[in-house]
Amino acid sequence: MPTLEELVEVNAISRIEVEMGVREQPMRLLYGTPSFIDWLNEILAGAQPRNRLGEATPAEQVDELFYDFLRGLPLLPLRQFRFIRAEKNAVWELKTPDIRIFGWFLKKDCFVCVFGNWVDLVKDHDLYRGYRIAIRRLRREFNIGDDLCVQGVAPSDVLSF
Amino acid sequence: MTSFHFDIGSRGRNAGRFIARVRNELLRALAEKKKESKFSQQALANKLEVHRSLINRQLAGEANLTLRSLSDLAWAMDLEIELELKKPADEIGKNHTNATSTVQSAPIKVLSGVRNAVVPIAANSDRCAISTEQAKSA
Numbered sequence: 001m002p003t004l005e006e007l008v009e010v011n012a013i014s015r016i017e018v019e020m021g022v023r024e025q026p027m028r029l030l031y032g033t034p035s036f037i038d039w040l041n042e043i044l045a046g047a048q049p050r051n052r053l054g055e056a057t058p059a060e061q062v063d064e065l066f067y068d069f070l071r072g073l074p075l076l077p078l079r080q081f082r083f084i085r086a087e088k089n090a091v092w093e094l095k096t097p098d099i100r101i102f103g104w105f106l107k108k109d110c111f112v113c114v115f116g117n118w119v120d121l122v123k124d125h126d127l128y129r130g131y132r133i134a135i136r137r138l139r140r141e142f143n144i145g146d147d148l149c150v151q152g153v154a155p156s157d158v159l160s161f
Numbered sequence: 162m163t164s165f166h167f168d169i170g171s172r173g174r175n176a177g178r179f180i181a182r183v184r185n186e187l188l189r190a191l192a193e194k195k196k197e198s199k200f201s202q203q204a205l206a207n208k209l210e211v212h213r214s215l216i217n218r219q220l221a222g223e224a225n226l227t228l229r230s231l232s233d234l235a236w237a238m239d240l241e242i243e244l245e246l247k248k249p250a251d252e253i254g255k256n257h258t259n260a261t262s263t264v265q266s267a268p269i270k271v272l273s274g275v276r277n278a279v280v281p282i283a284a285n286s287d288r289c290a291i292s293t294e295q296a297k298s299a
Contacts, residue, residue: 008163015164019174022249037165044169053223059169060177061222066167067178076188079221097222 001145004106007031012142013112016040027072028109028159033138036103037114040095049118056067062116069094071149079081081155084132089139089144089149091132092158094121102131104139105150105158114138184222187234194238205222208237 007013012032032040043059054061068075075081081114085088092111094101100122102115115131122128135148139149150158169177194200202220206213218224219234226234235242 008185016167017164018167019171032165040165040167044167053218055222055225056177057173057178060180061172063167063169063174064177064181068181 001143001147002101007142007148016066016113017061018070020067020071024071026070028070028111030066030070030111030113031106032103033112036101036113036116043116045136049098049120051120052098053119056097058096058098058116061099062101064101065096066103072109072160075155075159077155081095081159083153084128086153089136089146090153091135093128102135104135106148108150108158109160111158119140162184166259170233180226183226184220187231189239190235190240200238205234209233246285 002010002012008015008031011034013033014037016030016037017026043062046057046059048058052058056064059152064125065080065118068080079095081092081094083092089104091104094103094111094113094151098119100117100119101113103111103113105111114135117127122131135147152158191200191202191205202216203213206216209216215224216234219226219230232242
């Protein structure tokens with residue numbers, strides 16, 4: 001079974017960083033798969049949903065979500081994050097008004113982003129099950145065991161508050 | 162690639178983080194009100210004579226907050242709004258978010274370590290790896 005460092009070494013995941021404020025240091029860790037990084041680049045290039053709900057642009061929403069996550073702010077359960085299904089090695093969703101990000105917690109306070117998409121597409125096409133299955137398959141392909149996957153589904157299992 | 166820096170530029174970053182800060186402050190105030198006097202979103206909606214779903218969407222960031230609606234929400238919670246525009250504190254040793262952005266449209270300035278001594282850097286140059294010494298000699 002690979003370690004976190006080995007996953008980074010073989011480019012299975014890359015660390016994601018955002019600009020921190022003055023006198024701030026990351027308190028949590030965020031990683032993304034290569035395809036998720038490609039999606040982030042599309043967001044940076046100005047991709048927009050058909051009907052934007054948020055006042056902030058999608059890029060601003062993602063920056064703010066990552067910023068709050070990384071600086072260790074308490075995220076609001078259900079409003080900002082939730083598990084897709086109560087199960088061992090659950091898949092989790094990070095939320096902004098217009099965006100949903102799917103992945104899992106490698107460790108407490110350490111999240112891997114695998115898929116990102118617009119809220120309306122996720123809801124209209126009910127993509128939750130598909131993303132959940134795809135992420136479970138990806139973990140099997142990487143041979144990721146229980147040591148790199150948080151077991152519980154309580155907010156306090158995955159995030160320090 | 163071992164790390165990816167999600168950099169939207171200082172203008173967008175300021176906007177996005179400011180919008181979120183306002184909403185978080187409203188959520189925090191409402192949560193406190195709930196604790197104090199069981200004041201709910203429904204009570205807020207009743208007082209403002211709007212549908213609760215509008216309040217919920219505004220607090221969730223799914224509906225725009227105007228200055229009027231912000232003022233109304235504060236009034237309904239019996240709170241005052243304090244707003245102040247000020248220069249960021251300039252201290253040696255702090256992070257300079259504007260200076261380290263790689264996509265800012267305006268010319269970037271790097272503090273040379275001396276208070277108020279700034280060195281502008283060309284907009285298209287590689288800004289990530291510029292040291293203080295390089296900045297001084299620019």
